[in-house]
Amino acid sequence: MVAEWKKIETPPSPPIEERITVEELMKMSPGFELMKLDESLPYYIAVLRPLKFLIMGSTETL
Numbered sequence: 001m002v003a004e005w006k007k008i009e010t011p012p013s014p015p016i017e018e019r020i021t022v023e024e025l026m027k028m029s030p031g032f033e034l035m036k037l038d039e040s041l042p043y044y045i046a047v048l049r050p051l052k053f054l055i056m057g058s059t060e061t062l
Helices: 022-027
Strands: 002-005 032-038 043-050 052-055 058-061
Touching: 022 032, 022 043
Parallel strands: none
Antiparallel strands: 002 043, 032 043, 052 058
16 A cells, blocks of 8 residues: 655645656556555555465466
């Protein structure tokens, strides 16, 4: 799960140049897909899951 401030002015919060968008998060997270996104507050919460995971030595696709 990732919680990140939206790239909009919201006092008090981190500077905009230090924030990432959902699109930037997904580019930084190869091998993961977005399962759920909540943008109802000045920040967003993204739930990611791996596209593949390891089970007893073999790679399975979700």
